[in-house]
Amino acid sequence: MTRDFSRSLRAQARLHELVPGGAHTYARGSDQYPERMAPVIARGSGARVEDLDGNVFVEFGMGLRSVTLGHGFAPVVDAVCRAVRDGVSFTRPSIWELRAAERFLEQVPGADMVKFAKNGSDVTTAAVRLARAATGRPLVAVCRTQPFFSTADWFIGSTAMPHGVLPAHREETVGFDYNDLDSLRALLDEHPGRVACVVMEPGSAAAEPDPGFLEGVRRLADDDGFVLVFDEIICGMRWSRHGAQHVYGVRPDLSCWGKALGNGFPVAALAGRRELMELGGLSTEAERVFLVSTTNGAETGGLAAYLAVDDEYARRDVVGEMVERGSRLAAAVRQEVAEAGLGEHLVLHGRPASMVFATLDAQGRPCQAMRTLFLQELLRHGVLAQSFVVSAAHTDDDLDLAAGAVRHALPVYARALEQGGVDGLLDGRPVAPALRPLAAPRRLG
Structure with missing residues (x-):
């Protein structure tokens, strides 16, 4: 055709x-x-x-x-329109921030506090900063068999596209394999007392966690002292309204959410244990962490979208x-x-x-x-x-x-x-990995 x-x-x-x-x-x-x-x-x-x-x-x-609910889903679009008619951004918190926080912490029972932002990279990077502040350690361990965690230097420096990231930052991130506890143990042994956090998706696009794998990561976190961060950007609202952590029964220290929270409207969230989250708040005697502070992080449209999405998940x-x-x-x-x-x-x-x-x-x-x-x-x-x-x-x-x-x-x-190939069948050049070091000459029409 x-x-x-x-x-x-x-x-x-x-x-x-x-x-x-x-x-x-x-x-x-x-x-x-x-x-x-x-x-x-x-x-x-x-x-x-x-x-x-x-x-x-x-x-x-x-x-x-x-x-997840479809393009132009009327209940979400209508809720956003109603909210923004009364204003989008103010010099003080809006009531939407309280409503969304109460709802989110009911949705994710293992979390004590939440902070909203606009995209997943912001909240995963905030989680890394919290973990480093809490542990005093420099390294981030990521699941290298999972594709993407942040646009920030701590992660991009570990990819095939690190140009522009300082060499020191490229050395901050180390990797282990999904469903391979031994690879994580070896990493901890190689860098004793230096891993601040493990960042991973609890579920994988390619495979389910082996029995005992996530529980084993949780035990290693408790024994070693690193902060366990679950990236629920994709899993959250797809595996369960309560996230993959609920499906698998393993509680992280921090979790990062986005994507389906707003059915396409921009909203993301960092949630987790109070003693960690308060390092970026006002109820701490420790040196404060600059957590997530963005002009548009809590604009009313995104939070109204999240609440309308969650209403639909509760309804059906x-x-x-x-x-x-x-x-x-x-x-x-x-x-x-x-x-x-x-x-x-x-x-x-x-x-x-x-x-x-x-x-x-x-x-x-x-x-x-x-x-x-x-x-x-x-x-x-x-x-x-x-x-x-x-x-x-x-x-x-x-x-x-x-x-x-x-x-x-x-x-x-x-x-x-x-x-033995696509010659004569493919009209043009093949696609290429999104993250690659060279653009390579190609027609871009």
């Missing part, structure tokens, strides 16, 4: 002239999509989006996984709906893949509400060119999907359309495997 992307291409070219990278998030960049098939979105409704050329797509991974089983839809999609896609005999080359991973796919070449290796080919064929058949992460807004028709798009994509995928 041929689709016209000419208006999107012109808009994308103009974006490249005005915005470094042509987008405000690396994951949204045109280099993450097939060349000449990177739609610029005009509007969305439910689980569908329309681009500048009038192409309509079923979208997955909506809003980089932040949209949003997580259960996502699990049901994700399970249905997984079954349909796996059936199509199995019938095509490609089960060793297109593999689904993750919980039903947060499902990703792996595209493997003829030797069973992850392959960006094969990924690009798969994305290309999905786009041609009406699906915009860097993942198969569902929302509660996906309908049976949406899921059927997605399964049909996979069915149409698989013969092309099979031909690429048979001929």
